[in-house]
Amino acid sequence: MDVRLPEMRLAIPWRETSEDYKLEIERTGYRKGELWDEEAAFDKNGRIIPGPYDPAAISAPLRVLTVDVQMDHLFAVVRAWSENGSSRLIWNERILTFEDIRTLQERFTIHPNLVFLDAGHAAYEVYRHCGDYGWTALIGDRRATFVHRTRDGKPVHRFYSPRRKVVLSHNKSCSVFYWSNLNCKDILARLRRNQRPEKGSTWEVPDDIDDYLAQMESEHRVKAGGKWLWKQIGNRPNHLWDCEAMQVVAVVMLKLIGREFSATDQPEESH
16 A cells, blocks of 8 residues: 555653553543544555544555464454554454464454564464465564665664565565564553543553553563663563554554654664
């Protein structure tokens, strides 16, 4: 899709000395599985249109599925996004197979290009399924930004890498992107602080949430070796936190939130 999206947001430098990971998240009066009138969509030309919309006039809702892949199971998150960067958790589930991903994709009418899988474990298996179904593989990285080249050859720095194409056979390949673990989780931390529309983009969860919120407090921002990073707190499960971080990666790549930097104004959060 040729997507034209609004200016990116939520990329202000992080100035705190550490992340306060204990956060009270309010329920917002809906239940898992319910769809959202404010959810945006792509029109037939790949442009974002606000909700509510005529389902017959769109090519895909702005609904993202992210999957954290473990050795013997997977964690999946479906989140709907509005054109102003607000979002609502629609579904989360611990699943067992890659076929379960397809089932969720079909259930919630998610475009294949908006399905993102973590390739940190079982990389080849992830690449193979991404190649089969048109999904995208993601790999977190410690670097703060990645260099891209504009059409006129000028370098810009973004929170995700240029696309890497992995060729699996003569007629099958998949797209892989690396992403800044630091900066994308910084954006997630800011987003989840707000559930009040009058204060900007909101990050919502349903009333019938399970242990989801506990996993949102599974990592904190610490300084190690002179650089900031997000670190797991003890043995707290962080799979859903990683899924939410990949949600941020997806909408940063879509230029819905975040920003890019020239060679002279790169963020300094990692130092």
